[in-house]
């Protein structure tokens with residue numbers, strides 16, 4: 001598992017089915033695009049809640 005520093009935020013990057021997913025460190029939702037994970041974490045950190053506008057871009061983790 002890697003840690004990416006994006007400003008003050010930390011978004012997890014995890015390999016998944018040959019792709020990479022980016023996980024919001026606050027709400028643990030995963031995104032295929034780092035920009036969404038970054039937005040999510042930024043929103044979650046500031047508002048202590050998720051934005052539906054952002055979380056609808058999240059991917060379902062399948063196990």
Ligand SMILES: [Zn+2]
Pocket residue numbers: 024025026027028029040041044050
């Ligand atoms: Zn989040």
